[in-house]
Amino acid sequence: MLAYTVFCDFTNASVADRWVQWLLEEHVEDVCRAGALSAEVVRADTPPDGSAARCEVRYRFASRADFDRYERDHAPRLRAEGLRRFPLEEGLRYTRSTGEILAGAQSTSAARG
Numbered sequence: 001m002l003a004y005t006v007f008c009d010f011t012n013a014s015v016a017d018r019w020v021q022w023l024l025e026e027h028v029e030d031v032c033r034a035g036a037l038s039a040e041v042v043r044a045d046t047p048p049d050g051s052a053a054r055c056e057v058r059y060r061f062a063s064r065a066d067f068d069r070y071e072r073d074h075a076p077r078l079r080a081e082g083l084r085r086f087p088l089e090e091g092l093r094y095t096r097s098t099g100e101i102l103a104g105a106q107s108t109s110a111a112r113g
Contacts, residue, residue, distance in 0.1 A: 001101040002067045004036070004059040009051040011091030016043070016053035019086055023057060027082065031059060034074035035066050052091075060101065067098065 010016040047054035
């Protein structure tokens, strides 16, 4: 499994609100249709200094080959759509990371509810 995380820092919290809405209504599903197995959208409790908000999207891909295919065949179009809707001039700054998922766990107490 491969983790792909996109961080976005915002200078304007209302732009972050609109960006998250777009993620939840469209973009995350588009990335999943393009190869990701799952996604989580997280808004940081405390953004870094100089930012009004920080969000991250954590995607999981079954393999590095699946991620490479996503990057080659789908990411350019999806990233261009994001930049069209939310130009960097609106105060967005992206960073991305990838890494192999070595282990995972789920709490059994959450399932007991």
